[in-house]
Amino acid sequence: MITFLIRRILILVPMALLISMLIFFAIRLSPVDPILYMVPPDAANDPANLERLRESLGLNAPLPIQYLRWLGNMVTGDFGYSISSGQRISDILALRLPATLELVGLAMLLSTTIALSLGLFAGAKPGGIADKLARTIAVIGIAVPDFFFGIALLQIFSYRLGWLPAGGRMLPGQITFLDRLPQLVLPVAALTFGMLAVLIRYTRNSVLDTMGKEFVKTARSKGVPEWKVLYGHVFRNSLGPVMVILAFRLPLLVGGSVLIETIFRWPGIGHTVVSAVSSSDYPVIMVTSMLIALMILFASFLIDVVKSILDPRVRLS
C-alpha cells in the first residue's frame, strides 16, 4: 500500500512540471506584449525605455532560462505581481481563495451529503418516494442552469421576501463565521443545487447496479437485514464511480464558480480569473491556471487512493 502511494506521488512530479511548461510556453506564444500594459502610454512611445524595462525584467533572456526562473519563483512561493493592479499575486490569492473555499467547499459538502443519501435510497428502491424525488431533482437540476436558479433565489428570498441579503461576503462588523452565514445561504444553495443533479443520478444508478450484484443476494442469504445489506455491502461498492465525479469537482475549490460569484457579488477567485483574462494579466492567469491544474492532478491522485481503499483489487496493479 505504501509503495503504491509513493509511486503515485512520484508520477505527480513530472506531470506537474509538464503542465507548468505548457502553461508558460503557451502564454508566451500569445502575440500580445504584456509590457504595453505595464507602462504609461507616453513611456511606451520610446522604444529605448521599453527595451530597458525588458532587460531589467529579464524578458530578453532565452525562453528556457525565463521558464526556469519563473518555476524557481513559483516553487519558493513568489508568484510575482499582477500587471493590471500591481498587487502581489500571493496577496490577491490570500484575499480571494478563502472566499471561494468557503462557498465552493460548503456547496460540495452539502451536495455530496444530500446526493449520496438520496441516491442510496433511490437506488435501493427504484420507483419509491426517494427515487421519484431524486429523479425530479436530477431532471430540474440538469435542465435549469445554476445561474438561473441563483437569480430565482435572489428574486424570491432577497427582493420579494427580504429574508436574506442579496449578496456580498462580509459586512462591516461581521467577524465570526456565524455573522456571515446569512450571506452564504443563497449562493451556497444555488451552487449546491447545480452540483446535486449529476451526483444524484450517478449515485442512484451506481447503487441500483450494485443492488443487482450476486454478493447482495449472498448477504441476504445470511439473514442480514436490509439496512445492513445497504450500508455494509451496497454503499461501499457503489462509491467508485461517484468518487470520480466528486474528485473532478475539487478544482472548483481553487477555480471558483464565475457565474454564481457574479450574481451574488461574491469576491471569489472566479472573478479574479475572468478580469485577469479580459485585461491580459498574464502572471495572474499563469498562477491561477497552475493552481487549477495542480488541483486536477491532486484530484486524480485522490481518486486512485480512494479507489484502492474502496476496492482491494486495485491495490495489486
Add this chain to the structure above:
Amino acid sequence: MSRLGTDPILSIQDLDVKFTTSEGEVHILRQVSLDIERGSFLCIVGESGCGKSVTVHSVVQLLPENGEITGGRVLFTVDGRDQEISSMSRYGAQIRGIRGARIGMIFQDTMSSLNPAHKVGRQVAENLHQHRKISRREARELVVKMFSRLGIPDAERRVDAYPHEFSGGMRQRVMIAMAMICDPDLLIADEPTTALDVTIQAQIMELLKTLQQEAGKTVVLITHNMGLVSEVADDVAVMYLGRVVEHGSREQVLKNPQHPYTQALLQSVPFMGMDPNVPLRTIAGQTPSPASVTDGCEFAGRCPYVQDRCLTGKIAFRQAADGHVARCVLLDEDGMSECSRRDDARVEDSSGQEART
C-alpha cells in the same frame, strides 16, 4: 399427490411462482411439489430455465424483486416445529432468522457472490454475528476452524485475504464455510461447481457429500450434470418447464425413469464406451416458452408418446413404485408405465445403455 416422505425437513406443496416482466406476467413455477427427506442428498436436475433455481430461491424468499409466490406453500420443519416460509415477508425478521442460521445457501459464481471489498473472514463471520451473540475473537476462531475443516490451507492467515486472492475452488470452499458456519440443518447449493474444472468439482462434491453423511446435513444440489447426480444423490427430482415431472430415489430415477422427459434426458447424456459412430440422441424440438404452455402436460409438444389426454387438464403425479412418482398419464395403476415398457424395446437396440447408469 407428491412423493411420500416420512420425515421431510422441507415440504414444497403446489408452489406457484410468477414473474412480472415487460411482456406481462409469466408463470415460472406451476404446482411444484417436493418433499425433502431429512438427512438426504437431493439433486434437482433439468435444463436451464426449467425453474430449478427459482424453486430453491423461493424456499428462502430470495426471489428477484419481480418474482412472487402466488400459490402453494413451503413448510420448513426443524425441532419438530413447522414453519410456513411461503407466508413470511421477504426481508422480515422471521425468514432472516432461518436464512443463514437454519438454511445455508451456496451459489454458483463465487467471484461475484462474494463481496470484493471485504475480507473473506469478515464475510463468513457476518453470518455468525447475525445469528449469535459472539465476540469478534470467538467468531474469528470459529471461522478459522471451519476453514481448516473444509480444507482451506493456512486458514489462520487466509481469513484475512480478499476473495480475489483465492482460486475458484478455494472461493467455493469459502462460500461453503459461510453457509455452514451457523451449523444449518439444510444446505442448498445452486450449481456450485459449474464454474470449476472437473477435479475441483469432484473435491467440492466430495466435501458436500461428507457434510451430509458425517454432519447429518440435508443437502439440496441443483445441477444439470447427470454424472454428478449418479455419484452423490440419494434422491433425484427432475424438473421441466416449471414443474417437477419425476421424483424418486437415485436408482429409481436413473435406472428406471418413468417420465418420457427423464428418459430422453438420460439418453442424451454421453457415456464412456459408447459407440462413437452412433449419433448422440437429442430431444426433438425446442423448449417452449413458459408462457405458451397453459394446459395439459408441458412436455406434450416434444413427447414421442403424446396422446389426446395429455393435452388438456391437470396432469397429476402417479406413483410408479414406493417413493417414486412421475407426472405422466402413461403410468398405469399397476405402477409400470406403457411408455417405459415400450422404451425397454428401444433400449435393447442401443447397446451400452446399462453402462451409463
